[in-house]
Amino acid sequence: MEKKGVYYNLVLSQSNKALDIEEHCVTEIDKSFIQNGAKHLNVQDWLNQNRLSSKKSVYQFSEDVKYLTLLQITNSPWLIIVTVIACLIAGCQMPTFAILYGGVLRLFVLPIEEFESQVKLWSGMFGILSLVTIITISTAALASSSVTENMIKELRIQTFKNILSQQLSFFDHKNHSPIKLTNILAKEPPLVKNIAGLRAGSIIMTIVTTVLSLAIAFYSGWMITLIALCFVPLIIFGNWIQMRMNFRSHIRECETSEKVAKIAAESHQNIKTVQFLCLQEHIHNVYTNELKKSYRDERKQSIVLSITFSIVHAAVYFMYGFAFIYGSNFVASGKMTAEDIYRVLFALILASTNLGTTTLFFQDFGKAKLAVTQVVKLMTTGSSLPKSDEGERPEIKGNIQFKDVVFSYPARGHTQVLTGFSLEVTQGRTVALVGGSGSGKSTVIALLERFYNPNKGHILIDGTDIAKINVGYLRSQIGLVTQEPMLFDCSLRDNITYGISALGRIVTDQDIIDAAKAAYIHEFIASLPQGYETNIGERGSKLSGGQRQRVAIARAILRNPKILLLDEATSALDSESEKVVHDALNNARKGRTSIVVAHRLSTVENADLIAVMSQGVVKELGTHTELLQVRGIYYHLIKAQYHN
Numbered sequence: 001m002e003k004k005g006v007y008y009n010l011v012l013s014q015s016n017k018a019l020d021i022e023e024h025c026v027t028e029i030d031k032s033f034i035q036n037g038a039k040h041l042n043v044q045d046w047l048n049q050n051r052l053s054s055k056k057s058v059y060q061f062s063e064d065v066k067y068l069t070l071l072q073i074t075n076s077p078w079l080i081i082v083t084v085i086a087c088l089i090a091g092c093q094m095p096t097f098a099i100l101y102g103g104v105l106r107l108f109v110l111p112i113e114e115f116e117s118q119v120k121l122w123s124g125m126f127g128i129l130s131l132v133t134i135i136t137i138s139t140a141a142l143a144s145s146s147v148t149e150n151m152i153k154e155l156r157i158q159t160f161k162n163i164l165s166q167q168l169s170f171f172d173h174k175n176h177s178p179i180k181l182t183n184i185l186a187k188e189p190p191l192v193k194n195i196a197g198l199r200a201g202s203i204i205m206t207i208v209t210t211v212l213s214l215a216i217a218f219y220s221g222w223m224i225t226l227i228a229l230c231f232v233p234l235i236i237f238g239n240w241i242q243m244r245m246n247f248r249s250h251i252r253e254c255e256t257s258e259k260v261a262k263i264a265a266e267s268h269q270n271i272k273t274v275q276f277l278c279l280q281e282h283i284h285n286v287y288t289n290e291l292k293k294s295y296r297d298e299r300k301q302s303i304v305l306s307i308t309f310s311i312v313h314a315a316v317y318f319m320y321g322f323a324f325i326y327g328s329n330f331v332a333s334g335k336m337t338a339e340d341i342y343r344v345l346f347a348l349i350l351a352s353t354n355l356g357t358t359t360l361f362f363q364d365f366g367k368a369k370l371a372v373t374q375v376v377k378l379m380t381t382g383s384s385l386p387k388s389d390e391g392e393r394p395e396i397k398g399n400i401q402f403k404d405v406v407f408s409y410p411a412r413g414h415t416q417v418l419t420g421f422s423l424e425v426t427q428g429r430t431v432a433l434v435g436g437s438g439s440g441k442s443t444v445i446a447l448l449e450r451f452y453n454p455n456k457g458h459i460l461i462d463g464t465d466i467a468k469i470n471v472g473y474l475r476s477q478i479g480l481v482t483q484e485p486m487l488f489d490c491s492l493r494d495n496i497t498y499g500i501s502a503l504g505r506i507v508t509d510q511d512i513i514d515a516a517k518a519a520y521i522h523e524f525i526a527s528l529p530q531g532y533e534t535n536i537g538e539r540g541s542k543l544s545g546g547q548r549q550r551v552a553i554a555r556a557i558l559r560n561p562k563i564l565l566l567d568e569a570t571s572a573l574d575s576e577s578e579k580v581v582h583d584a585l586n587n588a589r590k591g592r593t594s595i596v597v598a599h600r601l602s603t604v605e606n607a608d609l610i611a612v613m614s615q616g617v618v619k620e621l622g623t624h625t626e627l628l629q630v631r632g633i634y635y636h637l638i639k640a641q642y643h644n
C-alpha cells in the first residue's frame, strides 16, 4: 500500500469491498456450482441429492401415442393412401403363394403330357406374382419412407417451435431441463420409424396375410386349423411380455443416459471446481455406479427375454407337430386329403412366420411409443404466453410502478417470494434493489420482463398494466444485462446486433461502433485482427468476464431501450474490470429508467433511490445517505460489507 502502485489502485478501486476468496479462484459457472453445493451442505451431498432427485421416473406419461397427430403433421395424405393400398396388395402375396403352391403340388401326380402343359401356366402365375410383389413393395417402401422422413422433420421443427414458445415456468419443471429437452429433440423423433412408415406398412401386410392365410387354412381344414391355433395365446403372451420388457428397458435406458449425461455435463462445465475440490474420483464413481446399475438391470432382463423369445419360437414347431399328428389321422379316416393338409400347414407356416417377423418389430414398438409420446406431448403442450400480436403498444416513457405484487414461482407454489411488493420508479431515474440473498430482487426483474405473471397486484408502465402490453413490444423497450451475459458462438458484430432484426430495425456499422464505444469495448474489438468479425466462442468463452459484460452492454445500448435492468451486472468482475463496466453502465443508464440489482453496495451508492428488500417486500426506501441515517437494515448491510 505504501508504494502506491498497482495494488494500491486495486484496493482503492474496490473501496473496501469484501474480497471473496472463491470469486478469485473460480469462474462464474464454478461459482454457481459452489453456491449450489453450499446450499446442499457440501458438494458430495449435492451430487448425491442430484442423483436421488432424479430417481423418480420422468418418463411416466400416461397418454397414448396420438397417431392422428402424427398423421396430421406429415401433411401428405396421398403418400399415406398410396402406402396403405400398396401394403394391402402386398399382404395378399403370401396367401396367393400358398394357393399356388398347393396347386403346384397337385401337378406332380398328373400324367406327363398334362404336367408339361400345366407347368408353363403355373410358372407364368408365379412370374406375375413376383412382378406384383416388386411393384407393391417398392411403392410401399418409397412412399412410406418419405412419410416417415417428413414426419421426423416436422416432429423436430414443431416441437422445437413449441418449446421456444413456452413461458419460463415451463423450463423450471424438472422434466424440462436443458439436457432433457436437448436429448428428446435429438434422439426421440427418429424412433418414429419404429412405429410408422414401413414398420406400420409391415403390420398392415401382416394383418392381411394372417387373415387371408387363416381363411385359407379354415377353408381347407377347419378342425386341424383350430387345433393348431391352440398355441396362439402362448405366442401372443410371449410377445406381450417381450414388448413390455423392451418398453421398460427403454425407460431405464433413457433415465440412465440422462443421469450420466447430466453428471458428465456438470462436471465438464465445472471442471475447475471439480479439480480444485479433488472430486474427480468421486464423480467418476457416481458415473460408473449409474452405468453399472443399469447394466445389472439389463442383464437380468435379457435372461427373461431370451427364455420367452425361445419359447415363442419353439411354440410354432409344437404347433406343426400337433397339426401333423392330427392331420395324418384325418387323412387316414378320409376326412381330409393330403393336399388339404399341405395347404393348411403351408398357410399356417406363412401366417406364423409373418407374425414372427412382425413381432420382432413390436420389440422396438415400445421404445418408439414412449419416444413419440414424449415428443408429441412436448409438441402439443399449450403455452400461457399471449400470442405475438396480442396486446397494446403504447409509447413507453419509463415510469414503472409495482403495486402490492404477490408472487410465488409455479415450481414452488407454496412459497411466496414477493409478499406485497410495492415500488415506484420515475422516468429517467435509477433505483437500486438491495437486500439479503433470496429476498426477491431478481424476481422483481423477471416479473417486469413478464417472464412470469404476478399472482396478485399489478405492474404498471406509464400507468398501463404490463399484462395489457404486447409481450414482444414490452421486451423490446427493456434492456437487460445480467451477471452471466448470454453470448452466442458467433462474431462480435452478430452478438452486439443480436435480436435487432426482430425489432424491425436496421443498424449501420456506425451505430454498432457507437454502441461499442459507449460500452468501452470498441478499442478492444478494433485491436483484434478480425475486428467485429471475430468469433467469441461458445458463450463468449474467448472473452474475459469484463469483456463479455461490455459486449452485453453494447447490445443493450444498441437496442436503445427506455428501461434498463441490471441484475448483478458487475458482481462477478474483478475490481479493474468492474470499474470499466461500471463506466459503461453509467453511459448506458443515461436518459433511461434503470433498476439495478447489486450485491456490492458500493456500486449503488449513487442511485437516485435505494429499495432495501426483505422477505419479498420493500422494508426501507431512500438515498444512500438517508438510509445510513435511519440505521436500519441497509446500515447493517453496509456495515457488514465494510467489516468484511
Ligand SMILES: Nc1ncnc2c1ncn2[C@@H]1O[C@H](COP(=O)(O)OP(=O)(O)OP(=O)(O)O)[C@@H](O)[C@H]1O
Pocket: 172, 409, 411, 412, 417, 435, 436, 437, 438, 439, 440, 441, 442, 443, 444
Ligand atoms: N425459477 C425458480 N423456481 C422456483 N423458485 C425460485 C426460482 N428462482 C428463484 N426462486 C426462489 O425465489 C426466491 C427469491 O429468489 P431471487 O433470485 O429473486 O432472490 P435474490 O434476492 O435475487 O437473491 P440473490 O441476491 O441471491 O440473487 C429464492 O428463495 C429462490 O430460491
